Amino acid sequence: MATTFHVELITPEKHLFSGEVVHVRAPGAGGDFGVLANHAPMVAGLGAGRLQIDFTGHKEEYAISGGYFTVENNKAIILAETCTRKEDINLEQARLQKTEAHKRLESAATPAEREEARAAVQRASALVTVAEHKHG
Structure with a gap:
């Protein structure tokens, strides 16, 4: 054991x-x-x-x-x-969050906006990665 x-x-x-x-x-x-x-x-x-x-x-x-x-x-x-x-991740919703976060990153006007958008991209990317991951 x-x-x-x-x-x-x-x-x-x-x-x-x-x-x-x-x-x-x-x-x-x-x-x-x-x-x-x-x-x-x-x-x-x-x-x-x-x-x-x-x-x-x-x-x-x-x-x-x-x-x-x-x-x-x-x-x-x-x-x-x-x-x-x-099990609690909605893949389609996570993908949408990632797309929206990328849009916010592209349009960010200040360093603070860029940092918040970058963090949102990373959070959404983590959700997508985990939801798509297959054990094995």
């Missing part, structure tokens, strides 16, 4: 998950990273992308954006700005 560790998944709106897992793969600000049981302590910034949580026998996927991932004493805390379960 695989060694597990405890994970908490939290957003500003709610506590999404608390339990024992085998592996977590997360979108770090500088690239994806994975965590197993007995990982060294760390704090990492999160980017937008696919969060995969592996349990014994099954996996769950989420689209997340922004936040922090901490690990210490066999416990990981994922504080995400946004987080949507794969």
